[in-house]
Amino acid sequence: MSGDGTVGKAMDVLDQVAAFGRPVRFATLLEDSPFPKATLYRFLQTLTNQRLLAYDPDHQTYSLGVRLVRLAHAAWNQSSLAPIARPHLDALSRRIGLTVHLAQLDHGQVLYVDKRNATQPVEMFSDAGKIGPAYCTGVGKAMLAFLPEAEQRQMLAQQSYHRFTEHTLADPASLRAELARIVARGHAYDREEHEPGIICIAVPILSSRGHVLGGLSITGSTRTTGFDQLDALVPDLGATAQAIAAEAEAWRAPAYLAQKDGALGQSNRKTGT
Amino acid sequence: MSGDGTVGKAMDVLDQVAAFGRPVRFATLLEDSPFPKATLYRFLQTLTNQRLLAYDPDHQTYSLGVRLVRLAHAAWNQSSLAPIARPHLDALSRRIGLTVHLAQLDHGQVLYVDKRNATQPVEMFSDAGKIGPAYCTGVGKAMLAFLPEAEQRQMLAQQSYHRFTEHTLADPASLRAELARIVARGHAYDREEHEPGIICIAVPILSSRGHVLGGLSITGSTRTTGFDQLDALVPDLGATAQAIAAEAEAWRAPAYLAQKDGALGQSNRKTGT
């Protein structure tokens, strides 16, 4: 499927285990596996050794291993977006009192990397790490709209176009038109396209070169919130997105330039230390 | 290092990138890498293709990829501990008004999988996924104490025994004695062994067969909290741990038994659909 040599195949197995929402037995995996028994067996061994999978001897089941949680923690923290955006999300959420999402694109899907919920306490991993469709959510469309031609085309082809509600834009043509409007307007709406009763307004987070770093959205319920109310928040939302982008770039640069800057002054530069 | 074929080597590279807290360049990685240039290069390509790494073309840097966050979300949710423990943590934290940690052992270290902080809002990945030492934290010692002989020996050998404070038990002998006391007592203390001014009380979460599923702790500051106060919470803490263990086992079983029960009725069973 992925093709990338042994590592790719091992990742496929990992995904397969992830796809079952619960601990799963060897035989069950074998049924759906493209690999023969011995091969699958060895992959599971390897992945378990690496603690990417955990094996429960009592029930003879495999599930995703804790090492992933550890790596994800590192990934989140060293991401150039999430840690930087955090205080901005706090502030934005406090000012506007509505649910705020920070998302990135992953494999044509929306990956939520952080969230603030004004009323109820924050939920942990159940939100960070969650994925959603790109073609029918506010953040998804906002990010898709500002993608370079080639990448956009590729991602549009990856969408499922499932009709979640009567408002879902369930074909590439309508979506493409919508994306054009989003670029012109500068922000995206979700008009109950994913879930009935849920509306949202979103903007992309763009680097100075126009790269899509992520997306930021404000979500409301049709019972309590109207589009006019969301529209009034656009300036604040856009300013927050820009502030995040600016900081992300400023933070990102040092990792690379810090050495370089230091070296520029003293003409001859050594590697290491 | 890990040895496990190609997958193991790829994971080593991933860990190496994780070890730098920030985006890192090819040359920097190469310096510390046991692999020759071409090999490291191909690993980075593969990992980037798999979206386990993300490559930033602007700065020519690699960092951990978002796919990890996604996988960790799945790992957390399908873990037999964290999702089940969640409501219990909520309730416990509300009752006692102190910081509560849920942890598991990973590679001889304490991995925090969830947290409740009574006063400030929950922090996301910055807490879930965080790791700490096992030999000088409450949860760490509570879990170590109830490990089977062989595993315990192995993990004790893996500890760093760094003397964080003057109270740290910084050698295997003292630690072993402490673990014996913990087994006898049923719960563990952290007497400012990791951080000055921070004390804590912890219990293991044990399956009916005595397996260590995780650990649960209550943390306080010496300025506001005393050990007598923590001691008074032991019954509540222990009861919560037991409740979590019971539910974890009850939830775990069906995944395996559901099919078996169904199959037992109809004597001759085919594989596949």
Next chain:
DNA sequence: GTTCTTGTTCCAATATTTGAAACTTGGTTT
């Protein structure tokens, strides 16, 4: 224009992965 430094590609030697089949294990039926 030349010289570094950094990153990328080639390809034959080499080591790893592959998978059919044989084997072990633990439980169930006759």
Next chain:
DNA sequence: AAACCAAGTTTCAAATATTGGAACAAGAAC
């Protein structure tokens, strides 16, 4: 108690992927 069966584990020669030295771009620095 023996035979049976399903589930999991190991074996080994053939097929395949990985390896890494060295040559090759592409920029930046001199």
